[in-house]
Amino acid sequence: MTPTCMAKPLNLESKFNDTEYNMQLRDMIVEINKLYDDVEHGRITQEAANEKRWHLL
Numbered sequence: 001m002t003p004t005c006m007a008k009p010l011n012l013e014s015k016f017n018d019t020e021y022n023m024q025l026r027d028m029i030v031e032i033n034k035l036y037d038d039v040e041h042g043r044i045t046q047e048a049a050n051e052k053r054w055h056l057l
Contacts, residue, residue, distance in 0.1 A: 032053055035049040036049065
């Protein structure tokens with residue numbers, strides 16, 4: 001049985017590599033990771049991290 005739809009992989013990394021959107025997305029991911037580190041080390045509660053995360057999104 002052959003597939004009826006062959007999806008071509010998209011290589012958007014090179015096309016959108018240095019856009020402002022991706023820079024903001026990377027910054028947001030870094031901030032979220034910092035929040036999870038803070039929770040792991042007991043510096044803030046999970047509830048506080050969730051609240052801050054929603055403000056980032």
